[in-house]
Amino acid sequence: MKILLLMCGEGLGHTSRCLALGKEFLTAGHNVYFGAYGYSKDLVEKTGYIACEIPPELTLVGKAGSLSMRKSIAKTLQNSSPGDILKILKLLKEIEPDVVLSDGYYLGILAAKYRKIPVYFVGHQFNMAEFFRNKGPFVGLAGKLVKGFYTRIFRSVDGIVVPDYPLPYSVNRRNFVLPGDINDTIFFSGPLIRWKCGEVEAKTLPHPNVLSTIGAFGYRAAIFRSVLEAAKLDPGINYTFITGPGIDPGQFPEIPENVEFTGFTENPFPYFKGSDLVITAGGHGTLLESLAFGLPILSFPDEKHNEQENNASMIEEMGFGKRLSYLTRPEAILACIRELLEEEQYARKTRRARELAETLDGPAAVRELLEREVRVKEP
Template sequence: MKILISVCGEGFGHTTRCLAIGEELSKEHEVKFIAYGKSMDFIKKCNYEVFETYPEVKLTGYNGRFDIKGSIFNRENRPTMAIKRELEIVKKYKPDLIIVDCKYSTALVAKLLNIPFYIVTNQNYTRSHDNRKFIIYPVIRLLNIINKRSKGVIVPDLPMPYTICEYNLTMLDNLQFIGPLIRYNVNGDEGEDGDYILSIIGGFEYRYRILELLNEISKRKGINVKMVCGSYEIARKLRRIKSPNVEIIPFTTNMEDLIRRCSFIVCHGGHSTLMEAVSFGKPVITIPDLYHPEQENNSRKIGDLKCGLALSHINLENTLEWTIDEIMDNPIYFKNARKLKELCKFYNGRANIREIVRKHERNSRLEEIISLKFS
């Protein structure tokens, strides 16, 4: 079959799990991608053919605060531009199946052209109790209309009650949990927990304050920290002030080794990063963007499972150092993270996505035979 995978390029989480899908399905099928920006560049470096499109949204924020209104409603990026471009791509490529990771313009195109499609997502609902709900809830309702018309909604997470994205979900008839979709081999040499903290905060300017605080704590306490910045500009700024115990990494193609050898992870609460962390049995400190309900809910679940702790930007100066000490000194977080690792081995997302596509292919062939027989 010809399979087209369409990727939301806001952050690398969508990209890495789509690459896991692509790597698995390309063993049996022809696979190409739709992407944009840094996501497109990264997929190209992995030797896949990528059709360039436009973003539907663009994440923005300031001082650790996620601006949901500014991200959705802006003049620069409009869904109509993406839909027009993706109509051209799909008509030209003629895929047999489309897999969409939160890139709903492509799902609309698939529906318009009557091409079967699956949606990969870790969010089809959210719980919000402030003015954000007047923006979020209508958008979520619209997306669930599309979700229900797909062949299936694939959640790359553990089943209940261990679902990291539980508080961002509402159950649908076609929703299924398949386990983590990560690019890395978690069954290799176990090794011991490393002697450094791994920071995967990402390259958005409004998160820079977290990196500054980590750097100060490292300098004061002599703690080793490796910071994956996701931005050359952020990396340059950090090098001017960095502690002797801090290693600055603008981008990496060796994230597997960095995660495997670290002690624990500091991140913003994005779903893919958390799934990678628990797949390797690493505790996490999450610092979700302010007013980012998806990250906040993921972080809350991490706390509930006691495999990490969640912090807020509001009082970060007073809590980050204490939280680092708590994770380092309390073995319960490491114990629970390792339990989740064993579950991740059992619920193999890569094997399950392959089986979903095989089943779709078998059903499609059967429908063709029945159609020919009775035509």
């Protein structure tokens, strides 16, 4: 089977999931092509694969921990071109895939439908209308148009893969709002993680160790600084900061001895395996990776990013960790870290999440789904 994986480049969660699927398909002997842009394309290539350049589709803009929907809409429109869909159509003609998997990338769905190629949507956010509420008439009108568009998209695809635990354990269930007439096309695969916990050799780190992945966007720098200040308050707790492509560690002077900066890494899983707790934003991908490795979570969702706020609330509600704010003071952050490290209930619940992820084996489940459903064209 010839498979084309297309991914949204805003946030590395989309990319990480596609890499997990690509690895699974390649191991099973299928032909895989990746389509990406920006630092998502960079990550695909650093992992060792070849990626085709595709047009960017969404640009997120914000500052001080807050997502600006108005500015994001304006920037996205500024970066868009009528010729973008033609580029995707040309890519499909060159590759002639048997199936397209489009992770949050809607141009790929439109192009695949036009070419009459089976197409599956991979995604965790099905309530995008929330992003546009109570943000003024311009944003509100955009929200109505977007809702109508994605509802038609979800009805048009051959299947919808939700890369999450099945209900009632889904982290994204507050964002799961879909018309009932498409229920038969929905498949909860389980987390799509590149490596199972048992397959990874842990990074040798001093314990207890807190892994911070904050730093993918510049407007999270305030959170980054607060976590760094919390680290200074207790030298007995160690920290590893994976700073992301948008943060320069040199801008943070006076790094304490219990803190290590790794810069950006294309393979964070040895750090997950060697840590005791994760501090992250509210992105679905990293939350699921943390749970698949059995780690309690402190989540700092981007303010006014409804999907992330819903994800973080579910993490707290299910007892996997706590939802914090970029206004949370370092002293309170440290208190939360101590609670998650010391209270056995958090370790017990996240251990069960790890076991369920291993049982579900999301990448293999998606591969088996496509092997059953997709008819391969004769050479």
